[in-house]
Amino acid sequence: MKKKPIVCHHIINFASFITCILILRGFTFTSPGSFLKNNTTQVMDPPSTLEEEEEPMPEEFVLIEKTQQDGEIEQIIFSSGGDVDVYDLQALCDKVGWPRRPLSKLAAALKNSYMVATLHSVKKSPGSGTYVLRRSYLTEGNDQKKLIGLARATSDHAFNATIWDVLVDPSYQGQGLGKALVEKIVRALLQRDIGNISLFADSQVVEFYRNLGFEPDPEGIKGMFWYPR
Amino acid sequence: MGLVGVGSAAQSQILAVRSGYSSKFMELRWVRRKERSGSNLNLKPSISMIPIYISTNPSHINLQDLKQLYTSCNHSCHRFPKLDPKDGKVEEAVDIDKLSVALSHSPVLVSLFSRNLNLESSNQMLKNFMQRMMPVTPSNGQLVGFGRAVSDAGLTASIHDVMVIPSLRGMGIGRMIVKRIIRMLTSRDIYDIAALCSQEERLFFEACGFGDDILSSTTMMYTKNVATHDGGDHMVRRAGRKLLLVPPLREPWPYLKPISSKS
Numbered sequence: 253m254k255k256k257p258i259v260c261h262h263i264i265n266f267a268s269f270i271t272c273i274l275i276l277r278g279f280t281f282t283s284p285g286s287f288l289k290n291n292t293t294q295v296m297d298p299p300s301t302l303e304e305e306e307e308p309m310p311e312e313f314v315l316i317e318k319t320q321q322d323g324e325i326e327q328i329i330f331s332s333g334g335d336v337d338v339y340d341l342q343a344l345c346d347k348v349g350w351p352r353r354p355l356s357k358l359a360a361a362l363k364n365s366y367m368v369a370t371l372h373s374v375k376k377s378p379g380s381g382t383y384v385l386r387r388s389y390l391t392e393g394n395d396q397k398k399l400i401g402l403a404r405a406t407s408d409h410a411f412n413a414t415i416w417d418v419l420v421d422p423s424y425q426g427q428g429l430g431k432a433l434v435e436k437i438v439r440a441l442l443q444r445d446i447g448n449i450s451l452f453a454d455s456q457v458v459e460f461y462r463n464l465g466f467e468p469d470p471e472g473i474k475g476m477f478w479y480p481r
Numbered sequence: 482m483g484l485v486g487v488g489s490a491a492q493s494q495i496l497a498v499r500s501g502y503s504s505k506f507m508e509l510r511w512v513r514r515k516e517r518s519g520s521n522l523n524l525k526p527s528i529s530m531i532p533i534y535i536s537t538n539p540s541h542i543n544l545q546d547l548k549q550l551y552t553s554c555n556h557s558c559h560r561f562p563k564l565d566p567k568d569g570k571v572e573e574a575v576d577i578d579k580l581s582v583a584l585s586h587s588p589v590l591v592s593l594f595s596r597n598l599n600l601e602s603s604n605q606m607l608k609n610f611m612q613r614m615m616p617v618t619p620s621n622g623q624l625v626g627f628g629r630a631v632s633d634a635g636l637t638a639s640i641h642d643v644m645v646i647p648s649l650r651g652m653g654i655g656r657m658i659v660k661r662i663i664r665m666l667t668s669r670d671i672y673d674i675a676a677l678c679s680q681e682e683r684l685f686f687e688a689c690g691f692g693d694d695i696l697s698s699t700t701m702m703y704t705k706n707v708a709t710h711d712g713g714d715h716m717v718r719r720a721g722r723k724l725l726l727v728p729p730l731r732e733p734w735p736y737l738k739p740i741s742s743k744s
Contacts, residue, residue: 353636357670360635408631410583411558412641414675416633435728438703442727445579447720448560450677452698465705465726473560474683475700476691478663478674 310334315371315432325376328400328424330432332369332440336362340399348419362404366413367440369433371401373424400424403433405441405449413441415451434464450475508535509616512652533625533654534594534617535661539584541619542592542627544577547584550624551575554644558583559721560677560702573721587641588634589665591658593626594619595649625649628658630666630674638666640676643685659689 310333318326338359342352362368375396400421407413415437420430441449452475453461458468511530551557555571558580563572584590596617615621626645632638640662645655666674677700678686706723707715716727 357635361633361637362635364632364634406631406633406637406639407586408583408629408641409586410579412583412631412639412677414631414637414639416637439728439730442718442725445718445720447718447723447725448558448677449703451701452675452694453701454696454698458699458701461701465703465710465728466701467704468699468701470702470704471561472680473677473700473702475694475698476676476678476683476686477694478672478676478689478691479695480667480672481690 315429316427327374327376328429329372329374330369330436331372332367332436334368334370336368336370336399336402338362341402344399344402344419344421347421350419361416364406365404365416366407366409367437368402368404369436370399371420371424371429371433373398373400401429401433403430403437405437407441407446409444409446411446412448413446413450415449418451430460431464434461438465509533510535510657512649512654512657531595531649531652532617534619534622535657536592536594536619537590537661537665539590541594542584542590543624544581544584546624547592547627548575548577548580550627550644550646551642553646556642556644557721558642561704561721561723563722584629586631587629588632589630589638589662591626591628591661591665592619592624593645593654593658594622595625596622626654626658628655628662630662632666632669632671634669634671636671637673637675638671640674643676655685656689659686663690 310331312329312331312334314327315330316328320326338355341358341362342355345352373396375398398421401419401424403415403418405413405415415434418430418434420433438449451461451466453466453468462468510533512533513530552571552574555569557571557573558575559573564570565572594617626649628640628643630638630640640659643655643658643662645658663674666672676682676686676691678691703725704723705726707717707726708724710726715729717724718727719725
């Protein structure tokens with residue numbers, strides 16, 4: 253709905269006519285793009301050279317392999333960039349005692365995170381035959397694959413990143429798996445020159461992160477959270 | 482459409498003037514300049530209300546102007562910037578390419594424009610009058626404030642780089658920017674909003690409704706760098722004034738090759 257400007261009646265010279273045109277143009281907010289002067293640099297398109305390196309490269313490899321006495325082999329597989337089943341994640345969150353969160357929000361958060369690193373345990377029953385070969389970590393029909401660890405980071409892809417939701421199945425804790433997850437994420441972030449890496453640690457894990465190179469309240473920087481009044 | 486007074490601190494009053502052409506992206510507002518006794522000899526008494534234009538449209542942001550705003554506000558993208566020891570000024574200018582990438586991955590961008598009303602002489606009365614009648618737009622206004630937020634579109638968000646040029650501080654503009662960011666986030670159902678604050682920024686964010694974590698979590702940042710850790714060969718990355726140590730590459734289990742041979 254356009255409002256007509258009020259122009260003083262007694263100003264009728266050419267200069268005011270031009271000014272009126274300018275005022276009218278000034279009210280056409282529906283096309284803001286037309287107001288960018290030709291010599292302003294256009295924004296918002298990241299240069300194509302950076303585009304290719306933006307996303308962390310998805311990778312997957314075996315972190316640890318253990319052979320049980322009965323010949324069963326268990327592999328802990330690290331993966332980043334793969335899909336995570338939200339139901340598996342929720343089950344894992346239940347195991348570590350975290351409060352439940354809406355599944356749709358969880359799925360959206362995973363999808364829009366800069367990086368999601370996971371650990372899966374794959375147990376290969378003895379006698380499946382092919383496990384001595386290189387491709388043996390591909391799960392086959394009678395293998396059990398279980399999500400046992402996750403960590404994710406959000407970022408603006410350039411300067412800031414925050415690590416959230418670092419968790420490892422209690423029965424697999426104490427083996428350095430959490431450390432592997434966090435180190436991997438930090439490495440991926442630093443390789444993209446993302447230097448402000450932060451996280452919010454519960455009191456019982458502050459030492460854990462300190463050993464990984466994180467410092468509490470560095471130079472007085474604290475995180476604050478919004479509380480609706 | 483009328484004048485709506487928004488209750489706020491005694492120092493400043495923000496009146497929302499709803500015009501007929503405000504869309505969800507842009508709003509015209511007025512901000513009252515704080516009255517300072519004895520210092521307004523240069524100011525024309527009539528200029529106490531300043532028009533500002535608040536926009537959440539990314540295309541209103543000119544990268545060069547934004548880079549200049551970072552410099553004017555002495556704000557750095559790095560949390561540990563290199564500072565000139567004499568005057569505390571941030572030494573490095575903002576990398577425009579990285580800034581562009583950061584903006585394109587910040588779902589919430591708020592930019593604030595104003596017009597310089599310190600008009601010179603009364604000879605140009607008519608020109609002043611006409612200029613003042615024209616509304617502030619991103620094209621005829623100057624970028625004076627900014628703020629952005631990064632989010633995962635589901636659970637969490639964090640606010641970064643809120644800044645207002647020094648001459649317009651103390652009038653509630655920064656708070657307006659943060660309020661707008663919060664409004665955009667809560668409209669997308671995100672209520673877990675964090676902000677990393679230095680000591681100087683704490684008071685500001687407290688006034689915006691932020692507080693310490695209710696679950697008493699500890700804020701930590703990765704600061705492992707060459708100065709604090711010695712040791713063998715490490716890859717390093719510069720972040721501001723710190724040379725951060727990159728965690729070593731973890732070799733996959735021996736004898737097995739990874740599926741995708743990256744990293």
